Amino acid sequence: xxxxxxxxxxxxxxxxxxxxxxxxxxxxxxxxxxxxxxxxxxxxxxxxxxxxxxxxxxxxxxxxxxxxxxxxxxxxxxxxxxxxxxxxxxxxxxxxxxxxxxxxxxxxxxxxxxxxxxxxxxxxxxxxxxxxxxxxxxxxxxxxxxxxxxxxxxxxxxxxxxxxxxxxxxxxxxxxxxxxxxxxxxxxxxxxxxxxxxxxxxxxxxxxxxxxxxxxxxxxxxxxxxxxxxxxxxxxxxxxxxxxxxxxxxxxxxxxxxxxxxxxxxxxxxxxxxxxxxxxxxxxxxxxxxxxxxxxxxxxxxxxxxxxxxxxxxxxxxxxxxxxxxxxxxxxxxxxxxxxxxxxxxxxxxxxxxxxxxxxxxxxxxxxxxxxxxxxxx
Ligand code: CXF
Ligand code: ZN
Numbered sequence: 001x002x003x004x005x006x007x008x009x010x011x012x013x014x015x016x017x018x019x020x021x022x023x024x025x026x027x028x029x030x031x032x033x034x035x036x037x038x039x040x041x042x043x044x045x046x047x048x049x050x051x052x053x054x055x056x057x058x059x060x061x062x063x064x065x066x067x068x069x070x071x072x073x074x075x076x077x078x079x080x081x082x083x084x085x086x087x088x089x090x091x092x093x094x095x096x097x098x099x100x101x102x103x104x105x106x107x108x109x110x111x112x113x114x115x116x117x118x119x120x121x122x123x124x125x126x127x128x129x130x131x132x133x134x135x136x137x138x139x140x141x142x143x144x145x146x147x148x149x150x151x152x153x154x155x156x157x158x159x160x161x162x163x164x165x166x167x168x169x170x171x172x173x174x175x176x177x178x179x180x181x182x183x184x185x186x187x188x189x190x191x192x193x194x195x196x197x198x199x200x201x202x203x204x205x206x207x208x209x210x211x212x213x214x215x216x217x218x219x220x221x222x223x224x225x226x227x228x229x230x231x232x233x234x235x236x237x238x239x240x241x242x243x244x245x246x247x248x249x250x251x252x253x254x255x256x257x258x259x260x261x262x263x264x265x266x267x268x269x270x271x272x273x274x275x276x277x278x279x280x281x282x283x284x285x286x287x288x289x290x291x292x293x294x295x296x297x298x299x300x301x302x303x304x305x306x307x308x309x310x311x312x313x314x315x316x317x318x319x320x321x322x323x324x325x326x327x328x329x330x331x332x333x334x335x336x337x338x339x340x341x342x343x344x345x346x347x348x349x350x351x352x353x354x355x356x357x358x359x360x361x362x363x364x365x366x367x368x369x370x371x372x373x374x375x376x377x378x
Contacts, residue, residue, distance in 0.1 A: 011149035031078035043070035067147030181208020183324020193217030201272035214238030254283035
């Protein structure tokens with residue numbers, strides 16, 4: 001019986017920017033009111049973990065427990081938690097859904113304002129950590145999840161209870177990658193059947209957008225990448241045509257798209273996080289109705305350079321979304337149902353699986369571009 005007591009367990013600590021994670025024993029405090037302590041079953045590695053592992057300027061902070069794409073079992077709950085109980089299988093989510101604020105009550109938004117999304121090192125309700133190392137040093141949280149630990153503590157507004165029959169190495173993908181990409185296509189863009197879609201960047205997010213666009217009935221799904229090998233892989237996710245962005249000759253990428261599509265795509269998705277690529281994506285969508293959705297995250301402080309005419313007199317829409325516009329508690333169960341109904345197949349995302357001890361191997365694989373998703377089993 002561990003409820004109410006600190007738990008001693010293993011965690012992979014990111015002690016210094018860019019240095020291999022160190023597996024150490026840590027102490028995980030019991031959940032405070034409105035919190036849930038979770039035993040992580042498995043977690044996958046997302047490129048955002050790498051971004052914040054490498055980052056040397058704020059909001060970077062160390063030592064930190066990274067990880068935000070996971071599934072686990074509730075070990076115990078704090079006071080006032082009745083939504084989940086010990087034994088429930090849950091996906092922790094980096095977006096909150098309090099269910100009560102104006103934004104949660106609106107179907108237009110997935111950005112809760114009671115616990116707004118931010119990249120900070122604490123729990124959402126109190127600026128405090130639930131982790132300490134055995135020397136008593138505070139370990140920082142990441143995206144309100146910190147799943148690179150055998151046990152973590154998450155606010156009840158950041159957990160979604162799921163069907164326990166879903167395989168954990170598939171369920172975890174819905175914590176970030178799959179929900180973000182499929183959601184961006186199906187919710188943020190609301191891709192129409194028969195339309196033409198261009199996806200800039202065929203990493204896991206771009207591939208998840210392709211899955212979503214295909215689910216929506218898109219007719220042409222054009223993938224863009226610097227690496228031509230990505231096309232073969234991307235075909236399995238629904239990509240039908242390919243542009244090698246390094247082989248556009250004296251044309252710009254948007255000129256190539258304009259010619260291929262006879263005037264621009266219906267929907268463009270930027271899945272890399274480079275301001276100049278956002279400009280190219282926006283220039284690639286059709287005047288009058290084209291919609292560009294930005295999923296990539298550029299460096300803090302990056303600026304977009306777009307002329308006012310281009311933006312304001314073109315009839316085009318430029319937007320971004322977090323978590324694909326998916327409201328964790330309201331929409332994730334619907335997305336998971338599409339998975340259990342076999343309408344949405346996600347097996348191809350998992351190219352590698354490693355044991356927790358080998359977590360640094362997952363970092364190497366993702367950095368080498370050799371994997372889409374590497375699942376880490378605790
Ligand atoms: C991202 C979303 C944008 C900010 C950084 C973290 N989430 C998941 O990968
Ligand atoms: Zn992520």
